[in-house]
Amino acid sequence: MDWTKQLIRYIIVMVLQVLLFNQLQLWGVCHPYVYLLCLLMMPITLPHIADMFIGAAVGLVMDMFCNSLGIHTASCILVMFIRPYLLAAFINEKDRLNEQISVRTIGFEAFIKYAVILVLVHHLAIFMLAAWSWSHIGFVLAETVVSSTLTILLILGYNLLFDR
Amino acid sequence: MQTLLKILQRYSNFLVFLILEVAAFLLIVYHNAAPRSHVLSSANAFIAWQYEQESEVRGYFSLRQTNEQLAAENAVLRNQIESMKSGEIAPNVHYMPAQVVQMTTDELHNYLTINRGSKDSVVRGQGVRNAEGVVGIVRTVGPHYSVVLPIINTHTHxxxxxxxxxxxxxxxxxxxxxxxxxxxxxxxxxxxxxxxxxxxxxxxxxxxxxxxxxxxxxxxxxxxxxxxxxxxxxNTDFKRLKHVEVIQNRSKNELEELQYGLD
Incomplete structure (x- = not known):
């Protein structure tokens, strides 16, 4: 999968994110940020620093749609910083990273560990930064658990349906 | 010097990470304090335009409710005319009708975007109401759109x-x-x-x-x-908010100048 395809997928996912997932109103705690899929599945071929800048750009665009300047940016940079270390911990063969990261390329078990950790980190960071105080911590945790679950299911669903 | 360079090189990834995160945090703090940049929010022309298209499509599904709301609004306006005849309402308040093109209701910091901006002489700090009651306060103003901080945002007082x-x-x-x-x-x-x-x-x-x-x-x-x-x-039903009015108080500047003069 080359970069043009990655970009097209990013645009499609962002349209779905803004028009569909941002409009979900389930119990007030469900905000799945599925756009993270594009960052998670990016191949690790670019320098680490370039990855973090891509994360910042993706987050900034999302912030413009959500009126939350900086929050998605900070969370995406964090995710892109952790990502290579996490992958190195779960898989050994460095050469497999030339292709995109998915269930097909790194195996179900490794991918699910990788995705769960990064989605939780990303969502927790977003909701904590949005609350900007400890007084809503219970609400923030509930929001993180519910939203992350849905995001993880959607990312897995995408992998199983469109990337075989 | 040599060692310093080596250390810098070794930890360059982490340093870039720190710099980017600090920049992002500055954005958050800056935005929370005073969001002056309409380009980086939904008052941005492209993003607001996209939301407006979406709300247009959505509008067809709520025509019935909109009609009821308009009827109610008419009634309120008629009342205002009546009271104006008896001279109760201050004539220096002007109501600018606007439409909500985007809004969130299920977060701690909800915002809504309206299709009026500085071209319609909307200014940061003006109040927003609808026929039912108070809606919120204008926060960020772009040329054609503005972002409003509604009552249902934990920052609003x-x-x-x-x-x-x-x-x-x-x-x-x-x-x-x-x-x-x-x-x-x-x-x-x-x-x-x-x-x-x-x-x-x-x-x-x-x-x-x-x-x-x-x-x-x-x-x-x-x-x-x-x-x-x-x-x-x-009074305001935020789940069905569509038509609002920006309150343009002509004596606002004078009042504020007087109050600042005291400080």
Missing amino acids: ISCRFTKNDYIATLVWDGKDTRYANLTDVAAHMVINAGDTIVTSGLSPVFPEGIPVGIVESSRLQAGDSYHTIRVRL
């Missing part, structure tokens, strides 16, 4: 007054239910009954006096408390 005895209190939202907000600063000696009406106080130039805010749903006073815990049922 609105000065209110009880109609029965003119007691002043502050309305804040607790982040939970869009139909309710809380009144703070009401001292324990006040007698509060369910059903008391709350309107804007007119103490700040943002809202003229007497715009309906809500009705007291319940009040609680535990032994030892010096303030009531008051739950207010809001």
